[in-house]
Amino acid sequence: MIIAVDGPAASGKGTIARALAQHYGLPHLDTGLLYRAVAATVLREDLDPSKEADAVSACSFEDYLLDDPWLRTDEVGKVASVVSAHPLVRAALLNRQKKFARQPGGAVLDGRDIGTVIAPDANVKLFVKATPMIRAQRRHLELRKNGVLTSLDKVLSDIRARDERDSKRSEAPMLQAPDAALLDTSFLSIDAAVQRAIAIVESKTNAPA
Ligand SMILES: Nc1ncnc2c1ncn2[C@@H]1O[C@H](COP(=O)(O)OP(=O)(O)O)[C@@H](O)[C@H]1O
Numbered sequence: 001m002i003i004a005v006d007g008p009a010a011s012g013k014g015t016i017a018r019a020l021a022q023h024y025g026l027p028h029l030d031t032g033l034l035y036r037a038v039a040a041t042v043l044r045e046d047l048d049p050s051k052e053a054d055a056v057s058a059c060s061f062e063d064y065l066l067d068d069p070w071l072r073t074d075e076v077g078k079v080a081s082v083v084s085a086h087p088l089v090r091a092a093l094l095n096r097q098k099k100f101a102r103q104p105g106g107a108v109l110d111g112r113d114i115g116t117v118i119a120p121d122a123n124v125k126l127f128v129k130a131t132p133m134i135r136a137q138r139r140h141l142e143l144r145k146n147g148v149l150t151s152l153d154k155v156l157s158d159i160r161a162r163d164e165r166d167s168k169r170s171e172a173p174m175l176q177a178p179d180a181a182l183l184d185t186s187f188l189s190i191d192a193a194v195q196r197a198i199a200i201v202e203s204k205t206n207a208p209a
């Protein structure tokens with residue numbers, strides 16, 4: 001079974017994807033981390049993220065980089081949304097994601113274009129959303145827990161800028177696939193959101209709860 005989970009920053013898609021993977025015993029890929037690894041390499045090598053050739057040269061990163069906590073910072077997330085708009089960067093990361101999705105037994109992937117480009121044949125597609133303010137509050141809290149002090153206003157404007165870039169780019173923009181179920185987590189606890197996601201998987205497949 002392939003489960004595709006898409007949605008904007010801090011909507012809760014990663015939390016839901018991880019919980020679904022654990023519930024159904026499936027491997028999980030956070031595809032945002034791949035773009036973050038490209039961004040981190042660009043930053044580390046002092047390249048220009050807006051130049052496609054620079055960003056492409058950063059696509060052959062070593063896998064151990066994916067475990068670096070720095071990748072999870074907002075600094076890297078912002079640059080990830082710049083490098084991810086380049087068609088050649090997306091092409092360089094495509095096969096790895098498609099191969100992960102097609103492994104025997106299935107997989108759960110989360111990102112922006114899983115249901116539309118990476119696994120258009122997924123058995124279940126979820127598009128997770130929440131209001132920009134609620135997403136900003138979640139990210140702000142997360143950053144504070146990690147010792148990063150920044151204002152809620154700054155987090156909100158970064159989230160809006162990232163939404164804008166991710167949904168307006170010409171190649172694989174963030175959008176809800178026509179056959180994706182919409183899951184609005186704005187007023188759901190994590191547990192309630194996960195239960196709702198499991199119920200959606202159940203309704204689309206014969207998988208046991
Ligand atoms: N339904 C929810 N209610 C409250 N907090 C949530 C909810 N879902 C996720 N979070 C928290 O919000 C932050 C962002 O969630 P995450 O799953 O990483 O989002 P995404 O993968 O969409 O960026 C995390 O700190 C997570 O624990």
Ligand SMILES: Nc1ccn([C@@H]2O[C@H](COP(=O)(O)OP(=O)(O)O)[C@@H](O)[C@H]2O)c(=O)n1
Nearest residue numbers: 008009010031032035080081084111112113
């Ligand atoms: N499948 C994907 C996943 C991420 N991305 C890009 O990578 C950036 C970081 O993604 P992420 O999922 O790690 O970010 P968060 O939603 O966790 O904040 C996004 O803003 C997108 O620009 C993408 O273009 N396609």
